[in-house]
Amino acid sequence: MTISQDIKRISHWVNGSITPSTSGRHGNVFNPATGEVQAHVDFASTEELDHVIEVAKQAFKTWRNTPLSKRADILFKFRDLVDRNRLELARLLTAEHGKVTSDALGEIARGLENVEFACGIPNLLKGNYSEQASTGVDVYSIPQPLGVVAGITPFNFPAMVPMWMFANAIGCGNTFILKPSEKDPSASLFMADLLKQAGLPDGVFNVIHGDKLAVDHLLSHKDIAAVSFVGSTPIAQYVYETGTKHGKRVQALGGAKNHMLVLPDADVNMAADAAVSAAYGSAGERCMAISVVVAVGGVGDQLIEAISERLPKLKVGPGNDPQNEMGPLITREHRDKVASYIAGAADQGATLVVDGRKTEVPGNGFFLGVSLIDHVTSDMACYKDEIFGPVLCVVRADTYEEGLGLINDNPYGNGTAIFTRDGGAARKFQFECNAGMVGVNVPIPVPVAYYSFGGWKASLFGDTHMYGPDGIKFFTRTKVVTSRWPDPSTSKVDLGFPQTR
Ligand code: NAD
Numbered sequence: 289m290t291i292s293q294d295i296k297r298i299s300h301w302v303n304g305s306i307t308p309s310t311s312g313r314h315g316n317v318f319n320p321a322t323g324e325v326q327a328h329v330d331f332a333s334t335e336e337l338d339h340v341i342e343v344a345k346q347a348f349k350t351w352r353n354t355p356l357s358k359r360a361d362i363l364f365k366f367r368d369l370v371d372r373n374r375l376e377l378a379r380l381l382t383a384e385h386g387k388v389t390s391d392a393l394g395e396i397a398r399g400l401e402n403v404e405f406a407c408g409i410p411n412l413l414k415g416n417y418s419e420q421a422s423t424g425v426d427v428y429s430i431p432q433p434l435g436v437v438a439g440i441t442p443f444n445f446p447a448m449v450p451m452w453m454f455a456n457a458i459g460c461g462n463t464f465i466l467k468p469s470e471k472d473p474s475a476s477l478f479m480a481d482l483l484k485q486a487g488l489p490d491g492v493f494n495v496i497h498g499d500k501l502a503v504d505h506l507l508s509h510k511d512i513a514a515v516s517f518v519g520s521t522p523i524a525q526y527v528y529e530t531g532t533k534h535g536k537r538v539q540a541l542g543g544a545k546n547h548m549l550v551l552p553d554a555d556v557n558m559a560a561d562a563a564v565s566a567a568y569g570s571a572g573e574r575c576m577a578i579s580v581v582v583a584v585g586g587v588g589d590q591l592i593e594a595i596s597e598r599l600p601k602l603k604v605g606p607g608n609d610p611q612n613e614m615g616p617l618i619t620r621e622h623r624d625k626v627a628s629y630i631a632g633a634a635d636q637g638a639t640l641v642v643d644g645r646k647t648e649v650p651g652n653g654f655f656l657g658v659s660l661i662d663h664v665t666s667d668m669a670c671y672k673d674e675i676f677g678p679v680l681c682v683v684r685a686d687t688y689e690e691g692l693g694l695i696n697d698n699p700y701g702n703g704t705a706i707f708t709r710d711g712g713a714a715r716k717f718q719f720e721c722n723a724g725m726v727g728v729n730v731p732i733p734v735p736v737a738y739y740s741f742g743g744w745k746a747s748l749f750g751d752t753h754m755y756g757p758d759g760i761k762f763f764t765r766t767k768v769v770t771s772r773w774p775d776p777s778t779s780k781v782d783l784g785f786p787q788t789r
Pocket of ligand 1: 441442445467468469470498499503519520521542544575747
């Protein structure tokens, strides 16, 4: 493919500056609200990947020596710069992802929480110290950085998910290579520039754009110590298996099918508000979106009615118009795939209560209205697959046990929620459900930054969750030192195995 001179070009960020690719390969970046190609993003060659890894490797030598107070100072300054540039960053998110501005600002706020957490890096990197573990012997642990680490991120949170990763990674003293989604790559460059303005030395944070070629090279390169990945389950599994086969530490977060269990005693209006917000916010393109409501006992009819009443009021249109609440989907192909699940559900015998295909938005944007599908059963494709669009399926269950069974039998286990006024039922649910993040009357239970984020089952491959305390663990390795300052008067040869005395 030749690169047109007329169209905006999005290039890599290497060693502190924009670095155009010479690979001759690129991808299209669409404006999902108009359907137009608005930019071309460079795709890296293996030589360019080797170069950026070498840059990050050299930068590590000095960065790991940089005092904790200096690292914290840079993170504080970065936090302040993002704060002051929220609207500009949100504008980029809306332009390339399509989400409405208010949602983009929410993404930035949740991403910033992770930077704020990492500002406490001097405290987070304290080791342990045991004085007099044996006579005259002290033992202490030191968390140390890994070296060059990589982050590979999905299209749906182009600012927040990178912040989940790089704030802790660089705070811990690693150097970082971000391979953002090729569908909305500009936010990563904006953040790279703010990091530089905050005083981050060149080479500590780099952005390399690309496709499978770039991911595969990062997964196999000897100088990449760890890979943090967020994306769909098949790719997460592939990244985990390939990266670990090459001896790397890998955490790979995958897709989801989040169920919201509504018990008969729940406040129906509150449950309906929560279901609508969590199913259709960001056009359903959130890994913590509610895609299935399980209505227990007799609550189903009331709930369907309450949800249906709310849907005609939702405003769908371009994300940069403040009156709109839901923007387009990311690509035309994805929009059409989501629509095919709606058609398939009707063919398989479900009831189409609201059909989003009927919503019309002028122009050629990738819009799809909201859909509500009732009487869904667990054998239908719309139930089994992660649709990742504005489609809410409702499954009827006679009992709590039947509803819980659906959640626990599902291959995914990212988030789940229960809506009830019965504290005992909620406690039983949190004890029994197989999911990594649980909401009690909270539909999108994304943990605050000082906890960690992660699903179970096919929603996460690896041992550590993302950000928070697990993030610090992932981006460091611990060294334990056993130390004695011998008193020369007691020194003697002893070939026995060392024991505490
Ligand atoms: P994706 O898996 O298509 O892409 C994610 C990253 O992997 C991108 O950087 C992409 O370039 C790269 N990639 C794509 N195909 C590849 C291949 N064949 N080989 C190597 N690399 C490849 O995901 P997406 O469509 O960008 O994002 C949506 C998905 O991410 C959904 O499934 C969603 O649930 C999931 N997600 C999960 C979480 C979580 O925390 N669990 C958070 C956000 C998104």
